[in-house]
Amino acid sequence: MKKSLVILAAFTYIGMTAALYAAFLYAPTERTMGEIQRIFYFHVPAAWVSFLAFAVVFVGGIAFLRTGKSHWDVLAYSAGEVGVFFLTLVLVSGPLWAKPVWNVFWTWDARLTTSLVLWLIFIVYLMLRSSLPGEKGARFAAVFGIIGFLDVPLVYMSIRWWRTLHPAPVLGGKSGSGLEAPMLATLMIALFGFTLLLILLLYINYKISRAEKDLELFDKEWRNGEI
Amino acid sequence: MLYKDILVELRSKEILNGMLLFSLVIAVIFGFIFEPGSEELKTAGSGILWILLVFSGNIGLARSFNREYENAMMQGLLLCPIDRSAIFPAKWIGNMIFISFELLILIPLLVVLFDLPLGEHRLGLAAVLLLGVAGYSAVGTLFSTIAAHCRAREVMLPLLLFPVIVPILLAGVKASALLMTDAGLKEAGSWIKILAAVDIIFITASFLLYEHIVEE
Numbered sequence: 001m002k003k004s005l006v007i008l009a010a011f012t013y014i015g016m017t018a019a020l021y022a023a024f025l026y027a028p029t030e031r032t033m034g035e036i037q038r039i040f041y042f043h044v045p046a047a048w049v050s051f052l053a054f055a056v057v058f059v060g061g062i063a064f065l066r067t068g069k070s071h072w073d074v075l076a077y078s079a080g081e082v083g084v085f086f087l088t089l090v091l092v093s094g095p096l097w098a099k100p101v102w103n104v105f106w107t108w109d110a111r112l113t114t115s116l117v118l119w120l121i122f123i124v125y126l127m128l129r130s131s132l133p134g135e136k137g138a139r140f141a142a143v144f145g146i147i148g149f150l151d152v153p154l155v156y157m158s159i160r161w162w163r164t165l166h167p168a169p170v171l172g173g174k175s176g177s178g179l180e181a182p183m184l185a186t187l188m189i190a191l192f193g194f195t196l197l198l199i200l201l202l203y204i205n206y207k208i209s210r211a212e213k214d215l216e217l218f219d220k221e222w223r224n225g226e227i
Numbered sequence: 228m229l230y231k232d233i234l235v236e237l238r239s240k241e242i243l244n245g246m247l248l249f250s251l252v253i254a255v256i257f258g259f260i261f262e263p264g265s266e267e268l269k270t271a272g273s274g275i276l277w278i279l280l281v282f283s284g285n286i287g288l289a290r291s292f293n294r295e296y297e298n299a300m301m302q303g304l305l306l307c308p309i310d311r312s313a314i315f316p317a318k319w320i321g322n323m324i325f326i327s328f329e330l331l332i333l334i335p336l337l338v339v340l341f342d343l344p345l346g347e348h349r350l351g352l353a354a355v356l357l358l359g360v361a362g363y364s365a366v367g368t369l370f371s372t373i374a375a376h377c378r379a380r381e382v383m384l385p386l387l388l389f390p391v392i393v394p395i396l397l398a399g400v401k402a403s404a405l406l407m408t409d410a411g412l413k414e415a416g417s418w419i420k421i422l423a424a425v426d427i428i429f430i431t432a433s434f435l436l437y438e439h440i441v442e443e
Contacts, residue, residue: 154394
C-alpha cells in the first residue's frame with residue numbers, strides 16, 4: 001500500500017472518530033427535537049460532501065472534454081459514484097429525521113426536491129456510463145454531467161420561487177439559524193471528517209477505476225496476442 | 228439541413244402523426260381521470276398541456292434522431308461540406324418547428340375536448356409555450372443524440388431528459404396557468420423571466436457541448 005494512502009486513511013479515521021464522538025457525546029441534546037436531532041451532524045455533512053463530489057464530476061467533465069485525457073474521465077466517474085452514495089445517505093437519513101420532527105417523511109420543499117432531482121440526474125449519469133462503454137461513453141457522460149450540474153441551481157431557484165410565491169404549509173425550517181456554539185463546533189468537526197472521507201473514497205475509487213481500465217487494456221492486448 | 232428535415236417530414240409525416248396520436252391517447256386518459264368541464268380540470272389544464280407537450284415531444288425527438296442513425300445518415304451528414312456547428316441549430320430549429328406545429332393542432336383539440344379555458348392573453352400564452360419548446364428542444368436535441376447511441380435508447384431519452392428539464396416545466400406550467408386564468412399577470416411576468424433565463428442557459432450549454440457528441 002502506498003504511504004500517502006495510509007496517511008490519508010489514518011487522518012480520515014481520526015476525523016470520523018472525532019465526528020462520531022462529537023455528535024453523540026459532546027454535542028448537547030436539542031431542546032425541542034431531542035436525540036433525533038443528532039442525525040443533523042451526519043445529514044448535513046453528507047449533503048455537503050455529495051455536492052462537492054458532483055462539482056468534481058462537473059469540473060472533471062469539462063477538463064476531459066477540453067484535454068481528452070482519460071484520467072479526468074476516470075476522476076469524474078469515480079466522483080459520480082461516491083456522490084450518489086453520499087446523496088443516498090442524505091435521502092435516507094432525511095426522512096428518518098423528518099418523521100418525528102415534521103410528522104411526515106417527505107415534503108416537497110425546495111431543498112428536498114432539489115436533492116431528489118439531483119440524485120435522479122446522477123443515477124442516470126451512472127446508468128448512461130454503464131450502457132455506453134469506452135471513449136464515446138466518457139464523452140457523452142461528461143456532457144450529461146455538465147448539464148446536470150448546471151441544472152441544480154436552476155431547479156433549486158425555480159422550486160423556491162414556486163413555493164414562496166404560493167403560500168404553502170411549511171412544516172418547520174432547518175435549524176440553521178442560531179446554532180449553539182458546541183453544536184456548531186460539532187457540525188464543523190463532522191464536516192471536516194466527511195470531507196476527509198470523501199477524499200479517501202474518491203482516491204480509492206479512482207485507483208480502482210484506473211486499475212480496471214488498465215486491466216481491460218491488458219486483456220485486450222492479451223487476446224490479440226500482442227504480449 | 229433544416230430544409231432536408233422538414234422535407235423528409237412532409238413526405239413521411241411519421242413524426243407529426245405519431246406525436247399527435249400519442250397526445251390524443253393521453254388526452255383521452257386525462258378525460259377519464261378528470262370530469263370534463265370541472266373545476267379540477269380548469270386548474271390542472273396548464274399541467275395537462277405541458278405533460279402532453281413533454282411526452283409527445285419526447286417521441287418526436289427520439290424519432291428525429293433514430294432516423295439519422297438508421298441507414299448511417301449521420302455519416303453522410305458529417306461528410307457533407309458544411310460546417311459541423313450547423314448541425315445543432317438545424318436539428319434544434321427543426322425539432323422546435325415540429326413540436327410547435329403539433330401544439331398548434333393539439334391546443335384547439337384540447338379546447339374542444341375539455342372546454343379548456345385559454346384566458347384573455349393568448350399571445351402571452353403562445354410566447355410562454357414557445358419559450359418552453361425552445362429550451363426543451365435544445366436540451367432534447369442534445370440528449371436524443373446521446374440516447375441514439377445507447378442500448379436502451381427508448382428508455383434512455385426520457386430518463387436523461389425529464390429530470391433536467393424540471394426548471395422549464397415548473398416555470399412554464401406556472402406562467403401558463405397564471406395566464407390561462409387571468410390571475411396574477413405580474414407574477415406570470417416574473418415566471419416568464421425565469422423561463423427565459425433557463426432557456427438561455429440551456430441553449431448556450433447545448434450549443435457549446437454539441438460538437439463533442441456528433442460523430443459517426
